[in-house]
Amino acid sequence: GDSVTQMEGPVTLSEEAFLTINCTYTATGYPSLFWYVQYPGEGLQLLLKATKADDKGSNKGFEATYRKETTSFHLEKGSVQVSDSAVYFCALIDNYGQNFVFGPGTRLSVLP
Amino acid sequence: DSGVTQTPKHLITATGQRVTLRCSPRSGDLSVYWYQQSLDQGLQFLIHYYNGEERAKGNILERFSAQQFPDLHSELNLSSLELGDSALYFCASSADHSNQPQHFGDGTRLSIL
Numbered sequence: 001g002d003s004v005t006q007m008e009g010p011v012t013l014s015e016e017a018f019l020t021i022n023c024t025y026t027a028t029g030y031p032s033l034f035w036y037v038q039y040p041g042e043g044l045q046l047l048l049k050a051t052k053a054d055d056k057g058s059n060k061g062f063e064a065t066y067r068k069e070t071t072s073f074h075l076e077k078g079s080v081q082v083s084d085s086a087v088y089f090c091a092l093i094d095n096y097g098q099n100f101v102f103g104p105g106t107r108l109s110v111l112p
Numbered sequence: 113d114s115g116v117t118q119t120p121k122h123l124i125t126a127t128g129q130r131v132t133l134r135c136s137p138r139s140g141d142l143s144v145y146w147y148q149q150s151l152d153q154g155l156q157f158l159i160h161y162y163n164g165e166e167r168a169k170g171n172i173l174e175r176f177s178a179q180q181f182p183d184l185h186s187e188l189n190l191s192s193l194e195l196g197d198s199a200l201y202f203c204a205s206s207a208d209h210s211n212q213p214q215h216f217g218d219g220t221r222l223s224i225l
Contacts, residue, residue: 034212042218043116043216043218044155044202044204044213045215045216046215093210093211097168097210097211098168099157099168099170100145100157100160100211102147102154102155102157103154104154105154
């Protein structure tokens with residue numbers, strides 16, 4: 001079945017460091033890919049998405065590129081802030097729009 | 113503020129009981145989604161309704177059921193509760209039927225004693 005794998009956390013960075021959170025997926029066909037962010041005590045928020053190969057999603061300084069050849073959708077940010085501390089979830093939906101699958105989440109802590 | 117409202121925020125009950133969780137979607141959104149978040153299972157998709165009709169079903173137990181009403185609010189009913197049902201239950205909404213949740217509520221934390 002469809003699945004999403006993320007790098008294990010927690011990831012701890014200093015402010016202004018470069019961030020990469022790895023995400024790889026297994027799915028048949030051409031899924032759409034997403035990153036969601038969950039701040040402490042809150043629900044998830046859609047951060048960015050990409051619907052086809054080589055698409056780049058971007059929002060709030062975060063970027064991720066849909067790489068079909070490596071089945072990956074790694075999240076990157078050039079300079080993290082303390083306010084980026086949260087749990088980040090990679091997710092996919094199959095191309096039938098039926099199966100929505102989340103990864104296990106990666107906790108990011110940014111220290112001042 | 114996502115615009116998605118979930119009630120109650122916390123619910124404590126006992127095994128064997130039945131509870132109802134309520135969700136009001138963001139204004140203008142026709143789709144409602146339910147998810148269960150637990151430490152051992154992570155975030156699991158349960159069910160998706162669009163404009164009152166069931167659109168997709170995920171890992172939802174037979175003891176659980178949901179519906180979306182004409183005013184678009186939704187209820188998730190959990191019955192014959194077990195200790196393992198303790199989790200955070202999220203509702204999300206979106207404008208279309210694409211099964212891509214956009215706006216999440218803050219969740220209902222269910223504790224089974």
